Amino acid sequence: MPRIAYLAILSVAAFAAAPGSARETAEKRLSAAVESEMAAQGPIVTAEDRALIARKCGYGENETWSDNVNIGNDTLHCANGKRIPMDDELHAMSGRISERANRHVERAMKSAKVARATSQVAREATERALKEMRRSLKQR
DSSP: OOHHHHHHHHHHHHHHHSOHHHHHHHHHHHHHHHHHHHHTTOOSSOHHHHHHHHHHHTOOTTOOOOSOOEEETTEEEOTTSOEEEOOHHHHHHHHHHHHHHHHHHHHHHHSHHHHHHHHHHHHHHHHHHHHHHHHHHHTO
């Protein structure tokens, strides 16, 4: 097996076998970087979208409602239990939200902050893999 392939396999195995806290910390840092970059771009669901959802679901003007609203099976599932069949207005809103979400993700993943966090996670995984490989070779 070529040496590079062997190292790649060891890197993946070491990251997967890394102590939970080390792996979780790296994953949390990367997730925080992605979330921060996405949040900096503004909301994915705008005030206009929320107003449409409130109107369709029948929420009162001052009624507080959660974001526990989703669209599935061509139906708007409201947090209050109502099921609203999708119409042209809701389809248009859903399309805008999807486009916005895709742009947010693409921009976040291309950002320097996320690139740095990704590189750090990769470096840490590589360091753990090399350490594990050295330990394994010493045992032979």
